[in-house]
Structure formats: structure tokens, C-alpha cells
Amino acid sequence: MEVTIKLNGKTVSDDVSADMLLIDFVRAHGCLSVKRGCETSACGLCTVLLDGEPVLSCSTLVARADGHSVHTLEGLQDEASEFVGFIADQGAEQCGFCNPGFVMNTIALLRENPDPTDEEILSYLSGNLCRCSGYVGQLRGIRNFLTSRNVEGGSRE
Structure with missing residues (x-):
């Protein structure tokens, strides 16, 4: 076909x-x-x-x-480059094998919800398997990215 x-x-x-x-x-x-x-x-x-x-x-x-x-x-390299460094800074990509899946889901999350809570981030990423880091580093990296973006662009509150 x-x-x-x-x-x-x-x-x-x-x-x-x-x-x-x-x-x-x-x-x-x-x-x-x-x-x-x-x-x-x-x-x-x-x-x-x-x-x-x-x-x-x-x-x-x-x-x-x-x-x-x-x-x-x-x-989606341009969109991903905005936040992947924040994840790497947390040691969340130790072997890197799971990273593309996390990045794709983070892009989808941030498109849908530009200012998610920690619970929403963890919920969105829950379908990704990471054997090295246990998701805490990814959460910290995404949270640091969001904080940095809010500081640079002004608070969203």
C-alpha cells in the first residue's frame, strides 16, 4: 500500500x-x-x-x-535545544538511551501546558522507562528550565 x-x-x-x-x-x-x-x-x-x-x-x-x-x-532540534541542557545538567541522561523519548514527551507537555506542576510533569513522563536516573533528574531539569524561562520572560502569575 x-x-x-x-x-x-x-x-x-x-x-x-x-x-x-x-x-x-x-x-x-x-x-x-x-x-x-x-x-x-x-x-x-x-x-x-x-x-x-x-x-x-x-x-x-x-x-x-x-x-x-x-x-x-x-x-524538533530547535525546540528541544531550549531545555535539554537543563536535563543534562542534572545528570539525568547518564546513558542517554531514554533521552529521545523523554525529550519528545517534554516537548508535547510544554506545548500543551507551558507551566506544569511537578505532578503534571511526572504524570506526562510516566510512560518513559529510565533505568539510570529514576526521573528525579528529569523533573529537576524541566523545573529549572521553566524557572529560567519565567525569570527571563517575567513571571506568568
Whole structure:
């Protein structure tokens, strides 16, 4: 079957099998930040944004994305660069394997809620598996980013 997807802003058409997963499609088109982890939709490593919403590409058929927009970390570098340093400063990316999934979900969170509480941050990131840091560093990094942004842009209160 033929699918056409806007992948990171570029239209990509390809002939795919009906059972092809979105993870295989994006990786075949050079988006290697999307990783295989558990292959059971439990770790968040394969998170992409489908029409702006985070989805697990290991459990999404590529046919579902036909005619839609898909973004991976490769297409969101400018947006990600705003806060990834804050996460790294907290030692939250010790091995780095889970980082793309966390970054994709943080982008989705901040688009939906630009000033989340700690509970909202943890809830949004709860679908990501990190074996090294236990989420505290990611939370501190995101909180430090939000504090820095509020100081630079003035308080939102």
C-alpha cells in the first residue's frame, strides 16, 4: 500500500506492507532517534508526535499516519535545544538511551501546558522507562528550565 506522510516537514511517500509499524517507517527514512526498547508499548523510547500528539511508534501502524504529520527528534532540534541542557545538567541522561523519548514527551507537555506542576510533569513522563536516573533528574531539569524561562520572560502569575 502507498502511504504519504509529512515527516519532519518533508513529504515522504513509500510503498509499505499493511502491517508495517511506524517505527520501522521513520527509521527507514533516517530518523534514528526513534529507538526500539520493549516493543510492548511500555518504555516510551519510540515516542513520535503524530499531528502534534505523542504516540508510541512501536504499536502504531504506518497506515494510521498516512496523510498526517509525524515529527521525530530530528525535526524538533530547535525546540528541544531550549531545555535539554537543563536535563543534562542534572545528570539525568547518564546513558542517554531514554533521552529521545523523554525529550519528545517534554516537548508535547510544554506545548500543551507551558507551566506544569511537578505532578503534571511526572504524570506526562510516566510512560518513559529510565533505568539510570529514576526521573528525579528529569523533573529537576524541566523545573529549572521553566524557572529560567519565567525569570527571563517575567513571571506568568
